[in-house]
Amino acid sequence: MRLIGLAGWSGAGKTTLLARLIPCLTGRGLRVSTLKHAHHRFDVDQPGKDSHTHRQAGAHQVLVSSDARWALMTELRGAPEPPLAELLAKLDPVDLVLVEGFKRDRHPKIEVHRAANGKPWLHPEDPAIRAVASDVIPPAPLPHAPLDDVEAVAELVLRHAAPWPG
Template identity: 45%
Template sequence: MSPPIFGITGWKNSGKTTLTERLIAVFTGRGYRVCAVKHAHESFDIDQPGRDSYRLREAGARRVLLSSPKRWALVHELAGDPEMPLDWLLGEAAGFDLILIEGYKREPFPKIEIRRDGTSSRQPLAGSAPQIVAIASDRPSEETDGLPVFHLDDIGGMADFITAHLRLGAARR
């Protein structure tokens, strides 16, 4: 069974990563084991030129596994194959209490939309995306079509909302 999923969405430079980071800190502080999924731009790279793993990938390895006593990582080069579907990626999240997803605006799971003054001239997403169930904003008095609205600094309130919305059980410390 897949862990409960909740998303953070918004337009570019709205603060999605910062909000996701702050929510992860609250949930882990409450004892939940959190998996984070971030939809990145096509050109992202976690490997650094000159590092051993980068050299192995550049030599043609389609998959490089790195392991140490503190962490492990998997780098899989798609080499022209299509992007992995979100459902497949979520299969990698077994054993967690909560999955927080940054991005994936149109995927069907509940989300908080970030709206920040001056970061985008684009229209709010909530009207066209029924999976948005709340708003986080630096101007919380704005019209939000009846959705719950939180100030961007009310991280505890958002975490409480997510906990109730997903009906999360007690954390497994």
């Protein structure tokens, strides 16, 4: 399994880029999974559903299954958020895992940068950044692809993704 992150400030276009990269990469025959970090409380469940009732009643984990998909929800209930390595270990083996967020972790990353955000570059402060996808030329001499050129960004992803030892 190989791994690469897309890291950047909120509003840089990471999710939009990922939504375009996934079909590009799967179209090349790769099995791709994603791991997304949320900076806020989120819920994939809905009040009124049985699974939500189970969680609200205090269940540590709730697994919901149908003929279309299954989902496992784990309540942390005050425990610390699991580290990236522990979360990656929960994924089925695939060719490539794209990680959105986790910009403070040390896995190889492509910085996603949009000038209109007015945010600073993550590189060179983050030595794990291997390349840049942006709407402007980066200030550091890193491999670069235009933010809207999905094929070029896919090439960066494939060139810089690293084997994950997990």
